[in-house]
Structures are given as C-alpha cells and as structure tokens.
C-alpha cells in the first residue's frame with residue numbers, strides 16, 4: 335500500500351477563488367504538488383542516484399505565475415481537446431459546431447478557456463487528489479455539458495497515475511481528448527537544459543503537418559530521419575541534427591504503438607521516467623520558442639530546449655481523420671483515459 339500524506343496550503347486569497355496548493359507525498363521520497371487552478375502540476379519530486387531529491391518538472395517560478403498563462407501551459411491539464419483542431423470545426427452527422435478559435439482559425443489545447451484556465455473542485459481521497467468540474471458550453475465554447483473528473487495519484491512502485499473521466503450530460507455531441515502538459519528536465523541543475531538526457535519513443539511514424547501545424551492526414555516513416563527515437567537517443571545530439579535541417583526543435587505528433595509510449599532518462603543521475611498510455615499519439619515538444627524574462631523553478635531564466643513535454647493523446651485533429659481514432663463523445667456517453675509515469679532510478 336502507498337502511505338501517502340497530503341498537505342495543503344492557501345497560496346493567494348485575492349482571486350476569484352482561493353488558490354490552493356496540494357502536495358501528495360508517497361512516503362518513499364516521491365511527491366507531487368498541484369494547484370486547484372488548471373489542475374496544474376507544479377512539481378514532481380524524486381530522488382536521483384545519489385539520493386538528491388529534486389523537482390523533475392519545469393514550471394513558473396512562483397505558484398501565482400501559473401495563472402492566466404496561454405503560451406507554455408506548464409504542468410496544465412489540457413482539454414476538452416489537446417492539440418490543434420483545423421478551422422475550429424467539429425462536424426457530427428448533419429450538424430456543424432464552431433469551436434473556440436485561439437490560434438488563427440484553429441483551436442489549440444481546448445481554447446483560451448480550456449481546462450488549463452479553469453478553477454477545479456478538489457477532493458482528497460484515499461488514493462490521491464480528484465479534480466471535478468461541470469463544464470457548460472458557455473464556459474469554454476465547446477458543445478455539450480461535460481462532467482469531468484481528473485485524478486492524480488501514486489500507485490505501487492513510485493508510479494504516478496493521471497486519470498481522465500468525462501460524461502456528456504447533454505443531448506449534444508462533444509469532443510474529449512485530454513492530456514497533461516508537464517515538461518520534464520531530469521537534471522538537478524535546470525540550467526543544464528536537456529544535456530545528459532536520453533529519449534525513446536515507441537513510434538515508427540509521425541504525422542505530417544502543414545504550415546499551421548495541422549496534420550495533413552499523411553504519416554511519415556521515421557527511418558533515416560532525426561525523428562527516429564525507436565532506440566533511445568541522446569536528446570542534445572538529436573536536436574543538433576534537427577537544426578542542420580533548419581528545424582528549430584521537436585513539435586510533432588508521433589503515432590505510438592503499444593502501451594509504452596516513451597522513456598526519458600538521465601545519464602548522469604540515473605533518473606528514469608517511463609510513460610505508458612492507452613492512446614495512439616504522443617506529442618513531443620522540445621520547448622522551441624521562449625520569451626525572455628520568464629522565470630522558472632528556482633528563479634532561473636527560461637531558455638529554449640530547457641525541458642521537454644511528452645503529451646500522450648489520441649492523434650491530434652482526430653475528428654477530421656477517421657483513421658486517427660475516435661474522440662467524439664456523443665450525447666449521454668462517457669470516456670476514460672489513463673496515463674502512467676513509472677519513476678525509477680538506476
């Protein structure tokens with residue numbers, strides 16, 4: 335059994351709701367911290383090979399900086415739909431629904447009022463923390479009344495579980511393809527960026543994207559490209575070979591096969607994160623563009639490739655490509671997804 339200890343504190347009281355911070359320690363040197371705003375994961379603490387316990391996530395310097403971010407989505411829960419939806423449109427049978435457009439004509443990460451921008455009700459359970467919200471179309475611009483539950487909890491052997499559940503409590507269809515937008519940097523010194531990191535992704539293909547980063551419907555084979563992570567690769571070297579092709583970094587949806595989506599490890603300190611999910615996609619984003627003066631973690635300045643986001647999800651824009659998977663939640667139906675992060679040290 336996991337001997338978890340939950341602590342809570344109020345971070346700010348002058349907002350629409352008290353900003354609460356919860357820490358769930360599994361009694362084994364591992365702990366996650368999150369906020370009731372955006373169901374944001376602000377840290378995951380774990381030991382390294384030398385017993386040094388540190389945060390493996392990158393995020394804003396202060397908890398209140400997480401409010402109102404629409405650019406980096408550090409640690410945020412993303413929904414109703416992660417990634418981009420072409421033209422901000424959803425067609426179902428003979429109906430057309432206009433979704434919230436927040437990147438040109440397209441919808442990104444659930445629109446400006448997505449999960450990342452919502453206040454959630456939090457309950458502490460024997461298992462961990464549960465975030466709940468009843469979302470009406472007026473709140474986020476998506477059709478259908480959606481009741482959502484997100485659970486963050488520790489399992490056996492330092493496995494961190496993220497569970498998404500939603501039920502469409504209306505007569506209107508909606509879409510549901512949530513994910514988490516945590517960024518990993520397994521170094522104790524975050525200024526080392528992605529140095530010392532190795533990554534593997536269980537994917538033979540990735541999606542071809544157009545100029546607006548919308549999938550064209552074509553799949554690209556990774557063989558003989560700098561997108562091949564079937565065997566684990568040194569991340570700094572791979573980023574370097576990508577730059578030779580004038581590509582600034584990774585921001586690509588991989589088509590994953592099998593439950594083990596990816597594995598990130600640190601050569602220096604032995605930390606390993608293995609990501610398992612029940613979805614067929616993983617967006618690999620290497621934090622390519624950053625604004626100056628953003629302060630992260632212990633006050634360091636943010637710089638490009640300081641961390642990686644590995645976002646398990648059904649392949650983006652699935653509602654326009656039947657072979658990408660089914661993210662439609664018809665009237666009065668429910669759906670459940672799970673992501674597991676297996677944390678270990680060698």
Ligand code: FUC
Pocket residue numbers: 405406407417585586617619643645
């Ligand atoms: C990823 C990317 C986007 C965006 C966001 C912060 O999901 O696909 O380009 O920048 O993260």
